[in-house]
Amino acid sequence: MSLTFHLDFASSEARAGRLITPHGEVETPVFMPVGTVASVKGVPQETLEELGVQILLANTYHLYLRPGVTTVRQMGGLHRFMAWPRAILTDSGGFQVFSLNDLRKVTDEGVTFRSHLDGSTHFFSPESAMEAQIALGADIIMAFDECTEYPADAARTRASMELTLRWAERSKKYFEDHKAEVPWNAAGEIARATPVPATQALFGIVQGGMDHKLRRESAARTVEIGFPGYAIGGLSVGEPRALTREIVEATIAHLPSDKPRYLMGVGTPEEIVDYACLGVDMMDCVLPTRAARHGLLFTSEGKVSIKQARYAQDETPLDPNCGCRVCRRYSRAYLRHLYASNEVLAQGLNTVHNLSFYLDTMRRVRHAIRLGERSRFLSDVWSRPKP
Amino acid sequence: MSLTFHLDFASSEARAGRLITPHGEVETPVFMPVGTVASVKGVPQETLEELGVQILLANTYHLYLRPGVTTVRQMGGLHRFMAWPRAILTDSGGFQVFSLNDLRKVTDEGVTFRSHLDGSTHFFSPESAMEAQIALGADIIMAFDECTEYPADAARTRASMELTLRWAERSKKYFEDHKAEVPWNAAGEIARATPVPATQALFGIVQGGMDHKLRRESAARTVEIGFPGYAIGGLSVGEPRALTREIVEATIAHLPSDKPRYLMGVGTPEEIVDYACLGVDMMDCVLPTRAARHGLLFTSEGKVSIKQARYAQDETPLDPNCGCRVCRRYSRAYLRHLYASNEVLAQGLNTVHNLSFYLDTMRRVRHAIRLGERSRFLSDVWSRPKP
Numbered sequence: 001m002s003l004t005f006h007l008d009f010a011s012s013e014a015r016a017g018r019l020i021t022p023h024g025e026v027e028t029p030v031f032m033p034v035g036t037v038a039s040v041k042g043v044p045q046e047t048l049e050e051l052g053v054q055i056l057l058a059n060t061y062h063l064y065l066r067p068g069v070t071t072v073r074q075m076g077g078l079h080r081f082m083a084w085p086r087a088i089l090t091d092s093g094g095f096q097v098f099s100l101n102d103l104r105k106v107t108d109e110g111v112t113f114r115s116h117l118d119g120s121t122h123f124f125s126p127e128s129a130m131e132a133q134i135a136l137g138a139d140i141i142m143a144f145d146e147c148t149e150y151p152a153d154a155a156r157t158r159a160s161m162e163l164t165l166r167w168a169e170r171s172k173k174y175f176e177d178h179k180a181e182v183p184w185n186a187a188g189e190i191a192r193a194t195p196v197p198a199t200q201a202l203f204g205i206v207q208g209g210m211d212h213k214l215r216r217e218s219a220a221r222t223v224e225i226g227f228p229g230y231a232i233g234g235l236s237v238g239e240p241r242a243l244t245r246e247i248v249e250a251t252i253a254h255l256p257s258d259k260p261r262y263l264m265g266v267g268t269p270e271e272i273v274d275y276a277c278l279g280v281d282m283m284d285c286v287l288p289t290r291a292a293r294h295g296l297l298f299t300s301e302g303k304v305s306i307k308q309a310r311y312a313q314d315e316t317p318l319d320p321n322c323g324c325r326v327c328r329r330y331s332r333a334y335l336r337h338l339y340a341s342n343e344v345l346a347q348g349l350n351t352v353h354n355l356s357f358y359l360d361t362m363r364r365v366r367h368a369i370r371l372g373e374r375s376r377f378l379s380d381v382w383s384r385p386k387p
Numbered sequence: 388m389s390l391t392f393h394l395d396f397a398s399s400e401a402r403a404g405r406l407i408t409p410h411g412e413v414e415t416p417v418f419m420p421v422g423t424v425a426s427v428k429g430v431p432q433e434t435l436e437e438l439g440v441q442i443l444l445a446n447t448y449h450l451y452l453r454p455g456v457t458t459v460r461q462m463g464g465l466h467r468f469m470a471w472p473r474a475i476l477t478d479s480g481g482f483q484v485f486s487l488n489d490l491r492k493v494t495d496e497g498v499t500f501r502s503h504l505d506g507s508t509h510f511f512s513p514e515s516a517m518e519a520q521i522a523l524g525a526d527i528i529m530a531f532d533e534c535t536e537y538p539a540d541a542a543r544t545r546a547s548m549e550l551t552l553r554w555a556e557r558s559k560k561y562f563e564d565h566k567a568e569v570p571w572n573a574a575g576e577i578a579r580a581t582p583v584p585a586t587q588a589l590f591g592i593v594q595g596g597m598d599h600k601l602r603r604e605s606a607a608r609t610v611e612i613g614f615p616g617y618a619i620g621g622l623s624v625g626e627p628r629a630l631t632r633e634i635v636e637a638t639i640a641h642l643p644s645d646k647p648r649y650l651m652g653v654g655t656p657e658e659i660v661d662y663a664c665l666g667v668d669m670m671d672c673v674l675p676t677r678a679a680r681h682g683l684l685f686t687s688e689g690k691v692s693i694k695q696a697r698y699a700q701d702e703t704p705l706d707p708n709c710g711c712r713v714c715r716r717y718s719r720a721y722l723r724h725l726y727a728s729n730e731v732l733a734q735g736l737n738t739v740h741n742l743s744f745y746l747d748t749m750r751r752v753r754h755a756i757r758l759g760e761r762s763r764f765l766s767d768v769w770s771r772p773k774p
Contacts, residue, residue, distance in 0.1 A: 344429045
């Protein structure tokens with residue numbers, strides 16, 4: 001048993017379902033908060049549970065550098081290490097190598113890169129990226145890919161896509177040969193709870209830049225290799241948002257409807273609703289957590305930049321239509337004061353609210369899909385009852 | 388009604404009681420966590436409630452500078468501003484002016500000082516310090532005093548003590564004339580709940596440096612002015628700990644037994660137990676919160692410097708004898724990883740544990756006093772059942 005995907009409801013492109021992972025069920029479409037180094041910055045795990053988070057994303061690149069995959073493996077994997085019993089997804093490290101390293105060197109074998117922490121030299125191949133992700137032990141792990149830069153010409157885009165396809169095959173082969181090594185399998189925790197030994201699920205990643213034909217080819221050939229789920233990578237890399245949407249729509253058309261579809265690295269609250277409407281099942285983005293740390297808060301009445309002096313004596317809650325623990329207790333004036341005073345609590349409270357807003361948004365999207373109200377999505381989701 | 392102090396149990400010097408404030412009951416002896424600018428750094432108020440915090444300390448000096456007392460007054464006072472319905476104590480600002488300002492200028496009228504934030508010039512007098520503390524609206528406020536530096540010669544110590552006594556009279560006069568201006572009285576919240584309008588309680592502060600006779604005189608003359616509670620100030624300013632204890636013991640002997648005694652700015656876990664044994668009812672210190680932010684954690688098995696590599700793969704809880712939410716969930720390895728990775732969650736979790744340790748310690752001290760086991764205090768409090 002690695003992963004089961006149940007599609008419960010579908011209306012037009014949009015669909016609602018459930019991912020059954022070795023660490024619990026995940027209702028889809030789902031937004032996955034990012035816990036880069038095994039922590040959603042400023043928010044304890046018990047608060048994430050309270051928010052209803054069913055799956056977290058953690059970054060292989062960061063965890064590989066600190067605390068190191070050996071440490072996490074010896075601690076029984078990420079779930080035990082970070083005391084998070086629910087589902088986890090790790091990326092392959094490819095995107096961070098791409099975005100944090102100007103000096104990376106890519107060959108067919110893999111990528112040589114320098115640590116952003118201390119400048120030390122490291123090497124990731126499909127095999128070593130799988131080895132790292134098996135050691136981390138997330139429920140869903142990702143094939144090692146090259147994220148094609150934007151813009152890129154036709155020849156470069158094809159070459160990059162071909163590389164990703166070769167690496168997908170190598171990722172799958174290594175994973176199939178080594179998947180029994182997942183630390184929680186050795187620990188026997190999951191094995192006792194399920195009739196057959198539980199393993200991780202490896203997803204493939206579709207590349208192909210901004211070229212419809214290459215996206216179609218990448219999708220078809222990735223599906224041919226065969227994975228329990230498919231990600232759309234190489235987007236949100238600087239291209240216009242209209243183009244992102246166009247490529248998402250074009251790529252989804254070539255993905256099997258019975259497998260989960262994961263759009264990597266998006267988006268704003270409006271965008272995640274839109275992508276769910278197009279049939280995306282999983283998304284992740286640093287936006288809600290990173291924006292919170294900069295005092296940018298998402299509310300049912302629009303964005304609030306809490307640092308502004310206009311909120312200094314505003315006794316109202318951040319979002320009168322939000323039921324999160326921050327909006328239930330604190331005023332805009334207090335949140336503004338914490339931010340203006342560089343108090344560390346500002347980060348925690350702001351992040352809890354923004355995550356709550358994202359998770360509530362997806363909850364209402366799932367509800368609308370289950371009611372078959374796909375056509376009224378955007379209006380439903382964005383017009384909440386006023387107090 | 389401003390404050391009632393019930394002494395429930397006393398064995399030898401040590402005593403256990405209850406402070407009844409307009410914002411709830413406080414069991415004594417009590418350790419008050421410090422929330423400098425209306426936030427205990429990194430810990431949300433709901434977690435402080437869960438820890439059993441009954442009274443918080445906030446700093447007038449910091450709040451005066453940011454967000455400003457006018458803002459807090461207009462928000463209904465500190466309780467409403469920071470969404471903390473339980474008791475609050477504010478200091479007078481005198482100690483911060485003393486410790487954060489090398490360029491302060493003291494006259495009989497008051498103190499001119501510069502903001503540590505922007506260098507702007509400000510002036511505190513007994514009257515303006517009372518005005519600020521009435522606007523902030525804490526349940527217990529402190530007379531404006533001069534904290535005598537250490538070391539100081541006899542003439543300087545006497546002059547400083549005399550100044551504090553003149554300021555104590557002026558503080559009391561201003562307070563008596565203006566106490567009806569407390570913002571929650573205007574708001575009527577407390578007035579509705581109690582038969583007579585509730586007001587704040589102003590405590591006097593005993594100075595007198597390290598001189599037994601001056602301490603005795605300062606105590607006698609402060610008691611003559613008359614306050615509902617008495618603080619021992621001017622300690623923990625660089626003197627040896629044995630001397631601190633000696634002066635505490637000598638000063639307590641001259642304070643009335645039916646009024647709460649507040650020892651300002653102490654101490655380590657061992658010290659707060661010791662001072663409670665001597666008959667101190669209230670204490671505050673930045674040590675548990677500041678040490679937490681530097682990775683120094685107090686446990687039943689001694690101090691733990693969580694940054695050390697020896698904890699990198701330590702799966703055990705920080706303190707096996709602690710029931711706080713951090714020790715129930717997270718391993719030393721995870722806490723060490725958060726600290727080493729500069730994750731902001733490290734501050735929050737470490738602070739929750741250290742506060743829990745301090746509050747548990749005082750809980751056990753109160754229990755021991757109630758059982759009349761004063762003589763077995765130190766051994767009782769420090770020998771917990773091993774798992």
